[in-house]
Amino acid sequence: MMGAAWLLRRLVASIAIIFAVVTFVFILIHAAPGKPCAGQPEDVDPAVCAQLNRQFGLDRSIPEQYWRYVVALAQGNLGYSFSLRRPVADAIAETIPFTLQLAGAALLLDFLLGLGLGIYQAGRVNRLPDVIIGNATLFIYSLPTFWLALLLLLVFGEKLGWFPVGGASDPVFCPVVDSLYCVRDRLWHLVLPAATLGLVGAAGTARFQRAAMLDVATQDYVRTARAKGVPERRVVWRHQLRNALLSFITRFGLAFPFLLTGAVLIETIFAWPGMGRLAFEAILTRDYSLVTATALVASTMVVGGNLLADMLLGLADPRLRVRAGADVEALTA
Amino acid sequence: MLSAMLRRFHLTSFIFLAVAALAPAGCERRGGCTGPNCGTLIDAAVTEPPTLLPPSTEDIVANDIGEQLFLKLADVGMSTNTVGDEDFQPLLAQKWEWDGPLTLVFHLDPRARWQDGPRVTAADVEFTFNAYTDSAVGSPFRPKLHRIASVTQRDSLTTVFRFKEKYPEMFYDAVYHMRILPAHLLRPVPRDQWKTAAFGRQPVGDGPYRFVRWQAAQSIELVADSTFFLGRPGIRRLIWRITPNLQVAVQQAIADEADVREQLVTPDNVARARAAPQLSVYPFRGSVYTLLLFNLRASDDTTKPHPIFSDRTLRRALSMAVDRASLVKSALGDLGKVPPGPMSELLGIWDPDIRQLPFDTALAARILNGQGWRDHDGDGIRDKDGQPLAFHILVPTSSVLRRQYARLLQEQFRALGVHVEIDELEPSVVNQRAATGKFDTIILSRQNDPSPSSGIAQSWTRAGFGGSNFGRYYSADFEQLVDRAVTATSRDQARALWRRAMETVNADAPGVFLYALENVGAVHKRIENVQFRPDSWAALLRTWRIPPDRMIDRDRVER
Secondary structure (H helix, E strand, O other): OOOHHHHHHHHHHHHHHHHHHHHHHHHHHHHOOOOOOOOOOOOOOHHHHHHHHHHOOOOOOHHHHHHHHHHHHHOOOOOEEOOOOEEHHHHHHHHHHHHHHHHHHHHHHHHHHHHHHHHHHHOOOOOHHHHHHHHHHHHHHHOOHHHHHHHHHHHHHHHOOOOOOOOOOOOOOOOOOOOHHHHHHHHHHHHHHHHHHHHHHHHHHHHHHHHHHHHHHOOHHHHHHHHOOOOHHHHHHHHHHHHHHHHHHHHHHHHHHHHHHHHHHHHHHOOOOOHHHHHHHHHHOOOHHHHHHHHHHHHHHHHHHHHHHHHHHHHHOHHHHHOOOHHHHHHHO | OHHHHHHHHHHHHHHHHHHHHHHHHHHOOOOOOOOOOOOEEEEEEOOOOOOOOHHHOOOHHHHHHHHHHOOOOEEOOOOOOOOOOOOOEEOOEEEEEEOOOOEEEEEEOOOOEOOOOOEOOHHHHHHHHHHHOOOOOOOOOHHHHOOEEEEEEEEOOEEEEEEOOOOOOHHHHHHOOOOOOOHHHHOOOOHHHHHHOHHHHOOOOOOOEEEEEEEOOOEEEEEEOOOOOOOOOOOOEEEEEEOOOHHHHHHHHHOOOOOEEOOOOOHHHHHHHHHOOOEEEEEEOOOEEEEEEEOOEEOOEEEEEOOOOOOHHHHHHHHHOOOHHHHHHHHHHHHEEOOOOOOOOOOOOOOOOOOOOOOOHHHHHHHHHHOOOEOOOOOOOOEEOOEEOEEEEEEEOOOHHHHHHHHHHHHHHHHOOOEEEEEEEOHHHHHHHHHHOOOOEEEEEEEOOOOHHHHHHHHHOHHHOOOOOOOOOOOHHHHHHHHHHHOOOOHHHHHHHHHHHHHHHHHHOOEEEEEEEOEEEEEEOOOEOOOOEOOEOOOOHHHOEOOHHHOOHHHHOOO
16 A cells, blocks of 8 residues: 555645645736726726725735735635625535536546547557547547537537537526436536547547557567467456556546646536636636636646546556655656 | 357447437426416526626626516616606506606505515615615616615605706606615615625515526526516516527527527627527617727826827828728628717617718828828838827727727728737726726727716716726817706707717717627517517516417426
C-alpha cells in the first residue's frame, strides 16, 4: 500500500495547488477589464451599479476583497453571486451533478471506445483497419469541439429530430427526475453533449492506447509468452493489455482537465445546466465570487483526479507500491 | 463458431438494449388533461432572470414573467399610446377619475386577491410606491416616478396619486412602471436586501398565473390561476425554457421543442422559422434602435473635447458619408428601417418625414476639404496638421449584427479617406468603457419603453452625464424642446415639439442612427388568438389559447 506519509504529502501539496489556483484566478479576474454589473451593457444605470457594488463589497480595494474572501473561504463560505443574486454554494451545488453526469458519460465513452479501438488497432498494426481507424481518429481528434457540437446539434437535433436541441430534460414531462421515464429522458438529453466530448476524447485515447500496446508488444515477457505457445488472445489480454494499462491510468488522471475545460464549451452550446456553463456566464458577467468558486471546485476535481490516478497506479504496479512517493510522481509527471 | 455467434449476439443485444432504453424517451408521453383548460406553452428564453421581484430588475425575461404574476393598476393598449388615459386598459384598478389637475384616484377591483388569500388593497399600492422610490431598494424604475409626489390610501380599495406638475403622461407614469406588490409578504424583508430576497425566487402574485418552480439554468414554470378575477387564462401552463444563446433558442422552436421564440432577430432565423411547418411568424413594431455614437469628449480625459468629434461640422460630414438605407437593406433586408432620429418604431413620435442629414458623399468630402482635412501625404487617409483623420469603433463581440455593421461602416468611411479601426470586445468591457467615456465611437443598441420622455432625456441631455449619455452630447436648444415636449398640455403639441427636438439632434449629429429592428416572433400554429403587444410581447399571454382539437402531447400533461 501507499505510505500514509506519501498520502499526507500529496494532500498538503494538493491543497497548496488549489489555494494557488484560487489566488491566481482571483487576481486575474479582478485585473481583467470590465466590471460586474447587472443589466444590458447599453442600458445599465451607473447609480444602480454603484449600489450593487456597495452591497456586494465590490467597491473595496482588491487586497481587502481578497482577505475577506480568504477569511470567508476558511469558514466554508463561498460568497454571494452578483449575477445570480444567491449564495454561490447553492448555485454550484445545483450544477455539479450535471457536470458530473456529462463528464462521467463522456469519460465512459472516451475510455470504452478509445480502449477498444486502440487494442483492435494494435492487433492489426499497419493493416487496412488500422490505417482507416488511425486516420479516422486523427480526423476526429483534429476537429474543433465547438464545431462538432454545432454539427451534431444541427443534424441530429434540428434536421433529423432524433435527439433534443439542448437542455438536460424535458421541461414539461420531466422538470425533475422522479421516475424511470425521466431517467431515460435525461440519458436521451445526454447523448449529444456526451458524444461530442467523448468522441474527441476517444480518438485521443485510441491513439494513445495503440502506441502503449505496441510499446509493450516488444517487451521480453510478451515475446516469452508467445514463444511458450500461449494463445494470442491470452497474450493480448493478460500480458500486453494489463501492462499497457499503466499509461491508460495516467491518461485517466489527465482526462479530468480535458473534460472540465471541454464542458465549459459543450455545456454552453447544448444549454446543459452544469458548472462549465455557470463558469462561462460568470466570466462574462464578471461575477468574481462565482468565477473564483468554480475555479476552486474545478481545480479540486482535477487535483483529486490526479491523486486518484497516482493511487491507482500504485495499486496496479507492485513496483510502485514499494517505491511509493517521488517515483510515482516522476512516472506520472 | 458458437462463441463467435454468442459474441455477436451479446454485441447486438447490447446495442438493442441501449437503443430500447433511450428511444422511448423520445416518443413515450404521459398526460390525461382534456378539455379547453389544458395546454402548455414553452417559450425559448435566452437569458435567466436574476430575480422575479419586479422593482429589483429590468431583465427582459423577468418582465415577461412579471406580466403573468403581478398586475399593474392599468396598462397601455395595443396602440401603446402613452398620452392621456383613454387608451389604457384597467387591470387591478376597476376605474379611475381625476380629482383636480394633479390628483388621480384609482378604485381597486374588490375581486382581486393575492394568491395566498388576502385581498389586494390600497395599502399594497401605497407600499409599492414607497418601495419603488426607496433608494435602499435601488430600483431602476425609480427615476421614472420622480414626478409623482405621493401615493396614499383613501380607504381599503381607493388609492390617491398626487403629482408635482401637470403633463400629458401623468397616467402612464402612475401605472406603467410599477407592478403592485404584496405588502403583507414583503414588509418584513429589509429593503436593502430585496435584490437577494428569497421572495424573488419564489414569488406570490395576484396575476393570471401562479409560480410553480424555478430550475436554475433550465426552466421557470407557471400554472394558470383558475380563480383569476379577470377570467381564467386560456393556456394552463407556461414554461420559460432557458438557453444560453439565441441560435439554440431558435433551433428549439424549429425542432418543435418550444412554442414561442418572440424575437428571431436575423433574416436567416426568420427564413428558417418560416420554413418550419408548425410555426407561424408574427411581425410587430420593434423597441430597439442601433446607432454609431460619437464621443464628444476626449477618450482619455472627459473634461477635454474630443479632437475629432467635438467638431459639429465634421460630425455632420461623417454622418453624410454613411449610406444608412443600403446598409439596412444589405444587412437586414425587410427586418430593419432607417430610424428618423434616436428612436425605435415603438415610439409614437416615429415619423419618417422628420428632417435628417442627407446621404451625400460629395458634400461630405467638400466639407472635409473645406475644414482642411485633405490627404496631404497621399496615403489615402485625410489629415490635418499632421494628424490623420482616424478613429476606433468599439463593438461588443456578442452581437454578430453590430460587428457586421462595424465592417460595413469601416468600408464606407475608408471611401471618404477616413481610417477606422474596429475594437471588438466583450460586452462587460464595452460597458465599462462606455460608462467611463473611454472610446471614440461605439455601436450601441438602445431599448425604448413606449414613452420618449424618460429614455431620450436620459440618453441625450445633461441629466444623463455620468449615466447613459455616454457621448456627453449637450444642446441647450434640444434640452429646452425636450422639457417643453414632456410638459406639453396636448398630444399634438407634444408631438410637434418632439419632432423639433429630433430635428435638432439630427442636425447636431451626435451619432449616426443606423437601424431600427422590426421584431418578428415565431409561434406554434396550434396556438390561437396570438397578440404581440409591441412594448411587451407577453402582456396578453393570458388571452392566448389552444383549441382542444389541436392539442399535442405536452398540452395534456397533468401534474
